[in-house]
Amino acid sequence: MTIPDRIYRSSAGIAGGVLLLAIAAWLGIDAVVAGHGRTPWLALATMILVVPLVVAFTLRPAVHANEERLRIRNPFRVIVVPWGEAAALRSGYSNEVVAKSGTKYQLWAVPVSLRARKRAARQEARSTADRSAEASGRPRRGGFGGFGGTGALGGGGYPRGTAAPEGPARAETDKIMDDLRELLETKGEAESAQGEVTVRWAYEVAGPALAGALLLAILLAVG
Structure with a gap:
């Protein structure tokens, strides 16, 4: 039987992202529909650049944890850390997991307040x-x-x-880190929690943002 992941996200980040997307859509669509000359194209390029970035830093971050691994979805990367490869979970000015190799991965979805x-x-x-x-x-x-x-x-x-x-x-994010530390302590030696740390770049976010930046740069260059 597969135990579902515990999913941790920032409610403040989600609320802020929805608000920013609403403002961007309002201003951008108005400029595209009512603008003249290059304005619609500049607005479109700006939206293609801004919307993926807003999503990346507000709606996208999440931490998935189960008895086998910690899956971290950050703005531009997805990191999977099996508990057997996690050395520690640290809290300072940011929350992060430290792999046994010494590499640190920040938990964007669990910000320190x-x-x-x-x-x-x-x-x-x-x-x-x-x-x-x-x-x-x-x-x-x-x-x-x-x-x-x-x-x-x-x-x-x-x-x-x-x-x-x-x-x-305890602060809410500190409670979340306590939960994750408990999983690390209890599941770190389990056979099912062994493996290698994997890192995947989020091209689905970076690609549109780069395309928007390139289009905006061309429009500004041609005057």
């Missing part, structure tokens, strides 16, 4: 303070800065009737 990390750290600090207050018998701060949780939010800033999440608070 420093703001989310700071928010999770503040949430964890509040939870720790509430646990300490409860253990010492001191009253806990409520949702509106008062004591005893008299507001709409209970201790730690969670809605009344909702339990605080178990374990330390």
Whole structure:
């Protein structure tokens, strides 16, 4: 029985990509239909260049993970890393997988959010303070800065009737990296998870973008 992939994508990236494509289509189609002289051709060439790039950097990135391998779909490449060939998963200013050869591959679909990390750290600090207050018998701060949780939010800033999440608070992308590390630790030695790292260039993205750039350059050169 084949276990389906876990698929991770950036919802913010998808939303931004859809918005940019809508703007590009609106401006580009208007220029093609209503433009005069070279304007329609310049608009068409610009759209052929811009649309693949927007798709590549916003809608395309995804990370597929199963018990055998990690498949990374980045803007211009598709990298398949069997768990047996993965040495580590690192998180800094970007999330990346390090192969045993030492080569690093960035996970575009799982971007690091420093703001989310700071928010999770503040949430964890509040939870720790509430646990300490409860253990010492001191009253806990409520949702509106008062004591005893008299507001709409209970201790730690969670809605009344909702339990605080178990374990330390983590940013969403850090949770995803934790899941991937767990797969690496548990499946790295499995026979089905062995193999070679493969890298394929996304010519279906690069080709149209290069064609648009070439057409735009010709139009600008001929004046």
